[in-house]
Amino acid sequence: xxxxxxxxxxxxxxxxxxxxxxxxxxxxxxxxxxxxxxxxxxxxxxxxxxxxxxxxxxxxxxxxxxxxxxxxxxxxxxxxxxxxxxxxxxxxxxxxxxxxxxxxxxxxxxxxxxxxxxxxxxxxxxxxx
Amino acid sequence: xxxxxxxxxxxxxxxxxxxxxxxxxxxxxxxxxxxxxxxxxxxxxxxxxxxxxxxxxxxxxxxxxxxxxxxxxxxxxxxxxxxxxxxxxxxxxxxxxxxxxxxxxxxxxxxxxxxxxxxxxxxxxxxxxxxxxxxxxxxxxxxxxxxxxxxxxxxxxxxxxxxxxxxxxxxxxxxxxxxxxxxxxxxxxxxxxxxxxxxxxxxxxxxxxxxxxxxxxxxxxxxxxxxxxxxxxxxxxxxxxxxxxxxxxxxxxxxxxxxxxxxxxxxxxxxxxxxxxxxxxxxxxxxxxxxxxxxxxxxxxxxxxxxxxxxxxxxxxxxxxxxxxxxxxxxxxxxxxxxxxxxxxxxxxxxxxxxxxxxxxxxxxxxxxxxxxxxxxxxxxxxxxxxxxxxxxxxxxxxxxxxxxxxxxxxxxxxxxxxxxxxxxxxxxxxxxxxxxxxxxxxxxxxxxxxxxxxxxxxxxxxxxxxxxxxxxxxxxxxxxxxxxxxxxxxxxxxxxxxxxxxxxxxxxxxxxxxxxxxxxxxxxxxxxxxxxxxxxxxxxxxxxxxxxxxxxxxxxxxxxxxxxxxxxxxxxxxxxxxxxxxxxxxxxxxxxxxxxxxxxxxxxxxxxxxxxxxxxxxxxxxxxxxxxxxxxxxxxxxxxxxxxxxxxxxxxxxxxxxxxxxxxxxxxxxxxxxxxxxxxxxxxxxxxxxxxxxxxxxxxxxxxxxxxxxxxxxxxxxxxxxxxxxxxxxxxxxxxxx
Numbered sequence: 065x066x067x068x069x070x071x072x073x074x075x076x077x078x079x080x081x082x083x084x085x086x087x088x089x090x091x092x093x094x095x096x097x098x099x100x101x102x103x104x105x106x107x108x109x110x111x112x113x114x115x116x117x118x119x120x121x122x123x124x125x126x127x128x129x130x131x132x133x134x135x136x137x138x139x140x141x142x143x144x145x146x147x148x149x150x151x152x153x154x155x156x157x158x159x160x161x162x163x164x165x166x167x168x169x170x171x172x173x174x175x176x177x178x179x180x181x182x183x184x185x186x187x188x189x190x191x192x193x
Numbered sequence: 194x195x196x197x198x199x200x201x202x203x204x205x206x207x208x209x210x211x212x213x214x215x216x217x218x219x220x221x222x223x224x225x226x227x228x229x230x231x232x233x234x235x236x237x238x239x240x241x242x243x244x245x246x247x248x249x250x251x252x253x254x255x256x257x258x259x260x261x262x263x264x265x266x267x268x269x270x271x272x273x274x275x276x277x278x279x280x281x282x283x284x285x286x287x288x289x290x291x292x293x294x295x296x297x298x299x300x301x302x303x304x305x306x307x308x309x310x311x312x313x314x315x316x317x318x319x320x321x322x323x324x325x326x327x328x329x330x331x332x333x334x335x336x337x338x339x340x341x342x343x344x345x346x347x348x349x350x351x352x353x354x355x356x357x358x359x360x361x362x363x364x365x366x367x368x369x370x371x372x373x374x375x376x377x378x379x380x381x382x383x384x385x386x387x388x389x390x391x392x393x394x395x396x397x398x399x400x401x402x403x404x405x406x407x408x409x410x411x412x413x414x415x416x417x418x419x420x421x422x423x424x425x426x427x428x429x430x431x432x433x434x435x436x437x438x439x440x441x442x443x444x445x446x447x448x449x450x451x452x453x454x455x456x457x458x459x460x461x462x463x464x465x466x467x468x469x470x471x472x473x474x475x476x477x478x479x480x481x482x483x484x485x486x487x488x489x490x491x492x493x494x495x496x497x498x499x500x501x502x503x504x505x506x507x508x509x510x511x512x513x514x515x516x517x518x519x520x521x522x523x524x525x526x527x528x529x530x531x532x533x534x535x536x537x538x539x540x541x542x543x544x545x546x547x548x549x550x551x552x553x554x555x556x557x558x559x560x561x562x563x564x565x566x567x568x569x570x571x572x573x574x575x576x577x578x579x580x581x582x583x584x585x586x587x588x589x590x591x592x593x594x595x596x597x598x599x600x601x602x603x604x605x606x607x608x609x610x611x612x613x614x615x616x617x618x619x620x621x622x623x624x625x626x627x628x629x630x631x632x633x634x635x636x637x638x639x640x641x642x643x644x645x646x647x648x649x650x651x652x653x654x655x656x657x658x659x660x661x662x663x664x665x666x667x668x669x670x671x672x673x674x675x676x677x678x679x680x681x682x683x684x685x686x687x688x689x690x691x692x693x694x695x696x697x698x699x700x701x702x703x704x705x706x707x708x709x710x711x712x713x714x715x716x717x718x719x720x721x722x723x724x725x726x727x728x729x730x731x732x733x734x735x736x737x738x739x740x741x742x743x744x745x746x747x748x749x750x751x752x753x754x755x756x757x758x759x760x761x762x763x764x765x766x767x768x769x770x771x772x773x774x775x776x777x778x779x780x781x782x783x784x785x786x787x788x789x790x791x792x793x794x795x796x797x798x799x800x801x802x803x804x805x806x807x808x809x810x811x812x813x814x815x816x817x818x819x820x821x822x823x824x825x826x827x828x829x830x831x832x833x834x835x836x837x838x839x840x841x842x843x844x845x846x847x848x849x850x851x852x853x854x855x856x857x858x859x860x861x862x863x864x865x866x867x868x869x870x871x872x873x874x875x876x877x878x879x880x881x882x883x884x885x886x887x888x889x890x891x892x893x894x895x896x897x898x899x900x901x902x903x904x905x906x907x908x909x910x911x912x913x914x915x916x917x918x919x920x921x922x923x924x925x926x927x928x929x930x931x932x
Binding site: 078079080081082084085088116123124125136137138139141144145146147148153164165167169170171174175183184186187188189190191192193 | 196197200201204230231234237238240241242244245247446447449450453454456457460466467468469471472473474475476478479480482483484485490501
């Protein structure tokens with residue numbers, strides 16, 4: 065678990081229940097978790113919290129997930145290549161298409177079981193199995 | 194109640210409040226895009242929350258409202274009062290469910306019917322387009338739900354391509370079929386689950402020759418192989434091809450993720466941004482490392498570096514394609530991706546939650562640290578006292594520590610009180626709905642404007658304000674504000690405005706309800722007061738208009754002839770006034786004919802800390818709330834005159850009734866009446882009165898504890914507090930004392 069502990073996950077979701085749910089699962093699995101309530105806050109947070117993986121919701125106030133991803137991918141190389149996992153209730157084929165077009169690396173639909181979340185986060189962030 | 198359910202309750206209630214606000218604002222300004230988006234997001238987040246706690250009925254109901262708002266967003270639907278009402282009805286139902294969860298600690302089991310009714314009500318009149326579209330996209334998913342469950346239950350099953358449900362007909366044994374034998378020889382059999390089709394009957398009724406089975410199975414064979422094998426019973430079998438990532442090398446999840454990265458990398462040019470494909474490279478390397486394929490990951494890393502240097506994803510794309518197509522089989526096993534259950538923690542009975550600013554908690558934590566230091570110092574002092582060698586030095590230490598403890602307890606008290614502080618917005622938001630409903634019922638057009646929501650007040654004050662404020666608001670809607678026609682006739686804008694405002698003013702919180710209605714009709718008040726014999730006609734004539742307006746606070750006052758559903762029951766403003774005074778506050782009303790009425794509550798910031806003056810009477814110490822005291826004076830006995838059984842004296846031209854506290858508390862005591870009386874003049878409800886006491890004491894700030902238990906019903910007493918020497922100080926309730 066030593067290496068898992070060094071993987072840092074930034075959860076970007078406006079719903080505190082969702083953040084709590086992710087944080088609970090991820091911290092028990094040994095990840096370090098930080099939170100942002102929307103895209104704007106996430107862009108700021110990334111300057112001080114270089115994350116190994118972003119978990120991004122789509123529908124958020126101030127800056128939604130897709131705008132955030134498009135903005136992120138144009139940033140300085142230090143943060144622009146941060147892997148991003150979109151987890152959203154918008155689960156139509158066109159929604160999934162839109163997340164990839166915006167620069168998301170993977171897409172999962174809500175609701176999501178905690179063990180599934182941890183499995184994907186471990187994989188996408190490169191934590192040991 | 195588990196942690197998620199508790200959080201779900203807190204969050205959902207907030208979401209409902211905000212969505213209610215948004216909907217009401219939207220009704221006023223239908224093209225307010227920000228409000229529409231915010232309302233939509235509120236329902237959307239509620240749906241997500243319902244999903245997490247697996248409350249599917251609520252999810253469905255909220256989803257229907259979300260669809261309706263989506264139709265508004267896309268311009269298919271206008272914002273109508275009915276649409277808003279329907280969405281509000283959905284929120285009402287959500288609140289009922291939340292209350293049920295609060296009470297039962299579990300999700301309501303009978304929610305389905307209510308949800309179905311709401312969904313029907315909310316179904317978009319524009320047609321079932323949205324809901325249907327979503328259902329259709331879900332139907333494209335070929336995996337039957339039980340197959341996913343079977344996969345999850347048989348953790349470790351990899352490579353399932355076919356799901357089979359075999360329901361042998363009851364007479365299959367007579368046809369020479371052997372369902373279990375057939376299934377056990379199924380090619381590529383990975384998992385098997387056998388269940389009774391109908392619950393097993395009692396043994397005496399059981400027909401051992403009739404099959405009563407459902408057999409579910411997963412297979413890694415091709416659908417042709419499976420179909421060939423099951424041909425003899427094809428009429429009893431359903432075969433499903435499972436969604437496949439036909440990938441022999443990587444486990445399902447890893448293959449899916451890697452393919453998504455390939456897709457990112459091979460996106461059409463023009464969409465290219467270094468961040469996009471570089472992130473794909475990092476994810477690919479991460480996945481490989483996660484699978485323990487370090488060498489392959491290093492290849493990707495190197496290719497990523499080359500691509501970044503060249504500014505072209507080609508090298509990375511080539512390397513990833515090569516890896517995905519040629520990697521050795523070193524895959525750990527994977528289970529299914531079914532959304533599983535949230536692990537539930539032991540049920541805790543939780544009280545209504547109060548959201549507390551983290552800084553305030555930290556302040557208390559710091560104080561407890563400091564208190565521990567004082568505690569330790571006192572331990573040392575005790576040791577020194579035991580040695581008894583240096584009483585002077587010991588006294589010095591104790592004095593210092595006492596001063597420190599004094600400061601810390603004061604701070605602790607302040608910090609604890611700060612926790613109990615709530616923003617008035619909590620309270621104000623609760624009025625939007627009732628005011629809207631009332632205005633609709635009465636056919637009045639009005640807007641409720643809320644200001645100063647962030648103003649804070651003690652939780653006890655905020656909670657106790659609901660009833661009195663509701664009453665004042667009802668009055669404003671029912672009596673204060675005119676109908677649209679009346680307003681037009683008097684040259685006012687048709688839409689009336691009622692403002693609900695809160696602000697902090699020193700140690701007080703001011704809450705106002707201001708309407709721009711017709712104002713209080715002084716003539717009506719005079720007539721009503723005379724009719725109810727509240728004062729003589731002459732006295733009424735002598736009163737100034739402001740004083741007449743104040744009569745609405747008199748017990749039993751009402752100007753409205755007919756008792757409506759709304760107000761005008763004649764138990765109005767006097768109840769409001771006493772409720773506010775119980776909180777230690779004051780009520781005032783200002784009115785201008787034709788321009789409107791403003792009712793103002795001035796409330797203490799906190800009701801917990803009460804400043805009292807101690808007095809002695811009949812050998813006991815009592816507290817009198819400082820707020821109520823006008824002055825203290827000493828009066829020669831001959832200035833006091835007996836009026837019937839009571840006494841009174843004249844203070845600056847006003848006759849003030851005098852009550853002997855000792856006699857009021859214990860009539861039998863024969864008290865020596867000193868030649869000079871010590872008198873405390875108090876004011877309550879606009880009246881002056883005086884208490885005669887034996888001795889004046891000191892000023893104290895006390896934390897008032899209401900009487901409970903056996904003494905709970907005691908009148909005259911506002912509460913008790915502990916004095917420094919351990920005695921109980923009874924604090925009198927001046928309002929009760931005068932009645």
